[in-house]
Amino acid sequence: MSHQPLLIRQLGTDDFSVLLHRNVSMTPIQRSIFLMVTLFWSFAVGLFYLLHGYWLVLPYSIIEMTALVVAFRLVARHDDDIESIQLCGDILTVVQTIAGHSVRREYNRYWVQVLVIHHFDDPSILLRSHGKEWPIATFLPASERLALAENLRLHLAA
Numbered sequence: 837m838s839h840q841p842l843l844i845r846q847l848g849t850d851d852f853s854v855l856l857h858r859n860v861s862m863t864p865i866q867r868s869i870f871l872m873v874t875l876f877w878s879f880a881v882g883l884f885y886l887l888h889g890y891w892l893v894l895p896y897s898i899i900e901m902t903a904l905v906v907a908f909r910l911v912a913r914h915d916d917d918i919e920s921i922q923l924c925g926d927i928l929t930v931v932q933t934i935a936g937h938s939v940r941r942e943y944n945r946y947w948v949q950v951l952v953i954h955h956f957d958d959p960s961i962l963l964r965s966h967g968k969e970w971p972i973a974t975f976l977p978a979s980e981r982l983a984l985a986e987n988l989r990l991h992l993a994a
Contacts, residue, residue, distance in 0.1 A: 852991050854922040854984065858975045864912065871908055875901050919975060923991050930963065930972055941970060950989045952982065959987045 854917045860872065881896030913935045920931040922989040928943040951969070961981055962969040973981050 851922075851924050852987075853922040853923075854919075856921075856973060856975045857919040858914055860915050863947065867908060867912065871904065874904065911928070917975065921972065921988070923988075928963075928992065930970070932972075943993050948992065950992065951984050952985050959985075961988075971992075 837871065860867065877895050878901050882894035885891075885893035897923055916936075917934050918931075919933070920929075921928045921944065925946055926945050928945050929940065930943070932942045933939075940969055941963075943963060947965050949964040951964055953960045953962060957978060959975045959978055960971055972983050976984060
């Protein structure tokens with residue numbers, strides 16, 4: 837289930853909406869099947885060596901399987917991460933839902949600044965208002981982040 841990372845909708849003459857989804861390369865079912873097959877083979881190899889007298893392989897295999905399950909669970913927490921950026925009239929609204937926690941911020945279009953901070957080849961987009969800064973569009977690749985920042989600046993200035 838791969839989400840399209842960037843969707844820009846033109847709502848009116850000055851208004852627009854951007855909906856960002858995290859790129860999910862495997863569906864939950866695909867991830868579960870992959871995990872089960874991997875766990876089965878890891879356990880089978882550990883059991884094989886246990887039966888041949890190499891008993892230390894199985895505990896390491898169990899540690900490895902536990903780490904893999906924990907990693908997959910952490911990744912699964914972010915499957916439904918979304919970010920919505922909407923400009924309606926004089927209000928810019930940003931809603932970020934990350935790992936099930938949702939944060940909504942509203943900005944006055946005339947007071948908010950769109951900043952692009954370059955860290956090596958990875959630019960970050962920040963919204964600054966009233967002396968505070970918040971990152972946005974963290975799901976996007978660098979080129980799409982820069983395009984979004986320019987598009988947002990143009991719509992805020994209109």
